[in-house]
Amino acid sequence: MRMTLDELNATAPLLPVFFNYDESEILPAGQTTLQQNAEWMRRWPSTRVRVEGHCDERGTNEYNLALGDSRAAAVRDYLVSLGIDASRITAVSRGEESPFCMEEHEGCWSRNRRGHFVVIVK
Amino acid sequence: MTTRPALRIASLVLALPTAGALLFAQQSPDQPSDARSGIDLIIGDRIGAQPRLAVPDCLALTGDPETLDAAATIAQVLFDDLDFEREFRMVARDTYRTIRRARSLTDLPLDAWQELGADGVVSCSVERQPDGQLLVRARLFNVRSLDSTLGVEYTGSYRDVRLYAHELSNEIHRQQRGLEGVARSHLAFVSDRDSESVLGLVPNRQTKEIYVSDYDGANVRRVTVTRSLNVTPAWTPDARAVAYTSYRSGQQDIVISHIYEGRLETPASGNEREHNWLPAFSPDGRQIAFNSNRDGNPELYVMNVDGTNLRRLTNHPAIDTSPTWSPLGHQIAFTSDRTGSPQIYVVGVDGAGLRRITFESYCDRPTWSPSPYNEVAYSSRTGPGHDIKVVDLATNEVRQLTFGQGTNESPSYSANGRHLVFSSTRGSGSKQIFVIGRDGRGLRQITYIGNNEMPSWSR
Numbered sequence: 001m002r003m004t005l006d007e008l009n010a011t012a013p014l015l016p017v018f019f020n021y022d023e024s025e026i027l028p029a030g031q032t033t034l035q036q037n038a039e040w041m042r043r044w045p046s047t048r049v050r051v052e053g054h055c056d057e058r059g060t061n062e063y064n065l066a067l068g069d070s071r072a073a074a075v076r077d078y079l080v081s082l083g084i085d086a087s088r089i090t091a092v093s094r095g096e097e098s099p100f101c102m103e104e105h106e107g108c109w110s111r112n113r114r115g116h117f118v119v120i121v122k
Numbered sequence: 123m124t125t126r127p128a129l130r131i132a133s134l135v136l137a138l139p140t141a142g143a144l145l146f147a148q149q150s151p152d153q154p155s156d157a158r159s160g161i162d163l164i165i166g167d168r169i170g171a172q173p174r175l176a177v178p179d180c181l182a183l184t185g186d187p188e189t190l191d192a193a194a195t196i197a198q199v200l201f202d203d204l205d206f207e208r209e210f211r212m213v214a215r216d217t218y219r220t221i222r223r224a225r226s227l228t229d230l231p232l233d234a235w236q237e238l239g240a241d242g243v244v245s246c247s248v249e250r251q252p253d254g255q256l257l258v259r260a261r262l263f264n265v266r267s268l269d270s271t272l273g274v275e276y277t278g279s280y281r282d283v284r285l286y287a288h289e290l291s292n293e294i295h296r297q298q299r300g301l302e303g304v305a306r307s308h309l310a311f312v313s314d315r316d317s318e319s320v321l322g323l324v325p326n327r328q329t330k331e332i333y334v335s336d337y338d339g340a341n342v343r344r345v346t347v348t349r350s351l352n353v354t355p356a357w358t359p360d361a362r363a364v365a366y367t368s369y370r371s372g373q374q375d376i377v378i379s380h381i382y383e384g385r386l387e388t389p390a391s392g393n394e395r396e397h398n399w400l401p402a403f404s405p406d407g408r409q410i411a412f413n414s415n416r417d418g419n420p421e422l423y424v425m426n427v428d429g430t431n432l433r434r435l436t437n438h439p440a441i442d443t444s445p446t447w448s449p450l451g452h453q454i455a456f457t458s459d460r461t462g463s464p465q466i467y468v469v470g471v472d473g474a475g476l477r478r479i480t481f482e483s484y485c486d487r488p489t490w491s492p493s494p495y496n497e498v499a500y501s502s503r504t505g506p507g508h509d510i511k512v513v514d515l516a517t518n519e520v521r522q523l524t525f526g527q528g529t530n531e532s533p534s535y536s537a538n539g540r541h542l543v544f545s546s547t548r549g550s551g552s553k554q555i556f557v558i559g560r561d562g563r564g565l566r567q568i569t570y571i572g573n574n575e576m577p578s579w580s581r
Contacts, residue, residue, distance in 0.1 A: 060486040060501050060531050063464050065399055066420035066443040090394050092373040097351055098327055
């Protein structure tokens, strides 16, 4: 890999997984995504990733910090269940503090309720 | 009436980094009256209507622009401070122009002030001293008895003109109403006003930093300069430090910033796997309750401020978060979604005696009132957004302070328990800091620049 980490992340090699409102359960679509992401991590065994748990703005800022932690942990635990070494995954909540979409409708909120992947070591 | 000394000698060390100066409140040499003389110091009739106060501009005894400016600023800030506690009915300042200006601190037309309906008038003078310092003198006159009931002098920097007004307001409330005012308290809050789009692994990610200001929003100062995410500030009870959740390392950890010394501590010692967030100081300032995922999911813990003596407070597979201490430090209220939705619970600091205190759709961010009030304020979902509510712990009665204008979150009490600060999206749609009386009256907007949220009100 000749790309810098920034360039690599700009290609979004690992897809996000999305959650239902006020839930941290990995949905069937998310399970499929995480199987693909686990495949990528097996192909590139030197990589380490950070999973960020994000929430939509409808909850309170404080509760969402905890909810984001539960979401990030759920993503990490699912990848570990697929055989990925836990030491390769850092899970961290960003609550509702770093939204991807700023409008007030469900199409936007649903994009913000997600586990977002960042490659931190390649 | 209670007999309180008309004047007190106080030496106040300013807890402000920009104002290392000493501020002296001294007894005036020609003290006109005191409690022992039998003269009634308390303005207004003792039962019934609130006394009416007027606060005209101070008399500038030197003509330089800074002193002229101080004369107007001190009077306006004092007027706003006195108006804030609603102990006095303030005579509107735009009705004063028909009244002859004072010739000196003690020569003012009290009969004209009485005719305007005032029970009391604050007379003040400002002058530049030979050493460049500002000298402020103030008297509170009873317009009926013609007595001066309070007199103070402050000397210090021109930077602190608002502080002299705040201290004078506190003195007047203390002497006249037996009330500890909050005019010298501070707010800490989160803001994106200086947000920078930081280049990095996630492009264009906005930053949030911690700020502090006076209780009325003046003198905003930035506390963090991390160019990352900083949230959930909480004052220490001595108001000398702010603890907050920092993402500087890429994950969350609790940082205590001793803002007047420029010293940082990270007592919870987070790492890549174990994160700590949402600190809340015990009333004695010796312990911190906080959130951590160190045992696998968000649970509450208590530690000493130096990180020793860690105890786990909650143990449940659901989310437990948002701790707040009771006034004596024996109990902690917090949020848990163990029934399927976030609700507020109270538990002993030893983990015993759990009880649920809210039964609504979604409640979070409990904040325990100071004594003598025995109530918990919180943010409750009431529609698309949230409103601030208060539950009385003795009666379980709930009262609502905001009513569906925008979303209203993160309440925090003033030290005297009479006011709350919170964030709201009302009006512009941006998130701003507001204060409101515990009775739901007296709403004031505090911030206007950028988005501002998660306020904490100092003791």
